[in-house]
Amino acid sequence: MEEHDQRLQRLEKLTALRVNDMDPYLIEKYERTHSVMEILDGFDQLEGQTVSVAGRVLQPRIMGKAAFCNLKDESGMIQLYIRRDEVGDESYKLFKDTDIGDIVGVRGKVFKTRTGEISLHLTEFTLLAKCLRVLPIGKEKDGTHFSSMTDVEQRHRMRYVDLLVNPEAREIVLKRCKVVQAMRRFLDGKGFLEMETPVLQQEAGGAAARPFKTHHNALDYDFKLRISLELYLKRLVVAGFEKVYEIGRVFRNEGISTRHNPEFTLMELYQAYVNLEDVMDLVEEMYAFICIQVNGSPTITHVTSKGEELVDFYARPWRRIPMLEGIEKYAGVKPEEFETLETAKSAARRVGIQDEHEHTIGGIIEKLHERFTQPNLIQPTFITDFPLDTSPLAKKRPDNPSLTRRFEIYVAGQELGNAFSEINDPLDQRERFEQQIQQREDGNDEAHPMDEDYIRALEYGMPPTGGLGVGVDRLAALLTGAPSLREVILFPLLRPEK
Secondary structure (H helix, E strand, C coil): CCHHHHHHHHHHHHHHHHHCCCCHHHCCCCCCCCCHHHHHHCHHHHCCCEEEEEEEEEEEEEECCEEEEEEECCCCEEEEEEEHHHHCHHHHHHHHCCCCCCEEEEEEEEEECCCCCEEEEEEEEEEEECCCCCCCEEECCCCCEEECCCCHHHHHHCHHHHHHHCHHHHHHHHHHHHHHHHHHHHHHHCCCEECCCCCEECCCCCCCCCCCEEEECCCCEEEEECCCCHHHHHHHHHCCCCEEEEEEEEECCCCCECCECCEEEEEEEEEECCCHHHHHHHHHHHHHHHHHHHHCCCEEEEEECCEEEEEECCCCCCEEEEHHHHHHHHHCCCHHHHCCHHHHHHHHHHCCCCCCCCCCHHHHHHHHHHHHHHHHCCCCEEEECCEHHHCCCECEECCEEEEECEEEEEECCEEEEEEEEECCCHHHHHHHHHHHHHHHHCCCCCCCCCCHHHHHHHHCCCCCEEEEEEEHHHHHHHHHCCCCHHHCCCCCCCCCCC
16 A cells, blocks of 8 residues: 555544544543663563553554554563453444554553463553554564664654664664763763853854854844854853853754765863863873673774774873974975975975865965874874964964964764863964964955954963863764764754755
């Protein structure tokens, strides 16, 4: 039967129920005594007792005056057994007319069948909601079910169905929840305070990205959606909060790929009176803690073109490589080739990078790093000493002011975090913002804007501070083995449906 015809048939069943004053949507509540898993795990104590559960119907099997089906709730699945002479004709007919996916509440005694399957012998059956559309479920020869929703875009567009019928997708989402829970537990245990900062901002700063814009009618002002959590959290450090963090959504008006989504979750933390090396210690401890909480071990298996490699978060200290040193090793470009913009462009062209629109030496350095060094960073690694002109919020290295006290975290060839010894000199910060404005005038529309209020905050005094930003979705994708960020984002951004 075609899906359209099945939907019409189900609508007819719903109409008949309403005619007979049995509209399931009028029911507001159903009292459950147990979840399915509680019944399965507690069978020895519950055998022979009457319990009530609720969930979706799967695999109805009608055999004359008796019938079986499976009921699935969030925790698991259990078999139901019902007899017409025990529940009456009306309830039995309601059961027989139930479709796969309908949501029901049941009451019955816990028992075990002759084949040893824990089941419920029903005394009461209540339809709670009708599933009017056919669930995309296939059936194996052994009777087990699988998701027949194979189109990736359809899966992501209809996530509510994908997560309902696809156990692999559901497991990834559950592990992602564990990543956030573990991160929050770790930081709370270290004495950090979780804060909430504005999403609507006059100046969207803290990162190199184009913001989304929105208009506030009452104020008649165009605000921007935040691209980072940084500048407001550091205002809180100025305010005297010495250890703060936030886990929140940020928005960047950029392309969509397996590693980028315009809306994503970021964790940022700031701690007063610590430096970059202290933040490295925190990162090493936190990532191992999260991995253990999510996967039960501080290691994961990463598949490369050369085979599988065991990635170990617990092997401390992590490798630390200055960015120019990595470029020399993997691209063959020496640090002295970045003396001027022209020599940097020439070196980039020599190794196959043609980008005449890049207007800064730092931008060229980072492109070389991404192309040549990054793919080789499989074990947890800190890349340090970023160029000054791509790091407008990081302190300068005292011995080399063209480089900064900044690192990024790399694991399995992916960037998984960004950290600074933060600028707390308001005069230096103003000069950096002015340099960014010049870059914007030269065509870099992702350059950092001037934020006068943030500079004013720094003028009231901010202590030496270490900061860290972590893309939660990327970290979750790595720890769950998800091939794309879209698998760990509940509802990824897609083109409007035609």
